[in-house]
Amino acid sequence: DAGITQSPRHKVTETGTPVTLRCHQTENHRYMYWYRQDPGHGLRLIHYSYGVKDTDKGEVSDGYSVSRSKTEDFLLTLESATSSQTSVYFCAIRSPPGLAEYFGPGTRLTVL
């Protein structure tokens, strides 16, 4: 599965606590993405990265920050989690030459 792992795979936390999700790739791809998936909303892009320390916002970036200090790791942080951030979070990498995105296994986050 394109050498992508996500951790943790499941997390339950309380409103107001900080949460960091990790995406790790083993194949040295330049582009990495964070999506959230909620019923009725498909896949919505939160943030993406086009290189080390190079990131940009997606369509639902409010309340989220990201960091990429190494090619292989892309971190998503919820500074102060809210119940509206309960979701399944997918990381993806983009693999040329096909330009398809390949997804990690997902993290199910519940904010109580």
Next chain:
Amino acid sequence: GENVEQHPSTLSVQEGDSAVIKCTYSDSASNYFPWYKQELGKRPQLIIDIRSNVGEKKDQRIAVTLNKTAKHFSLHITETQPEDSAVYFCAASGGAQKLVFGQGTRLTINP
């Protein structure tokens, strides 16, 4: 920016029949169109893709067609089987650094 519309949102077909899912896109510069299948509780998986210099592509029971003039592309699944039941997503990408996804179609194959 790019906008992708996908229809229908749900589709139910009898086993053995064909299923067609359609997407339209807004940016005429888009040149790459992948389709993903997502089974319940799993990650989206790429099943087929097409570039703008090709009008049709087939892979066994699945095919994708592209009409650049009308800016729409479609996924065709023939001889449907129960394991085809899933949510399918289309996407489009031009020179931009990201894909834009449709809202998804929940396909149910009835035995």
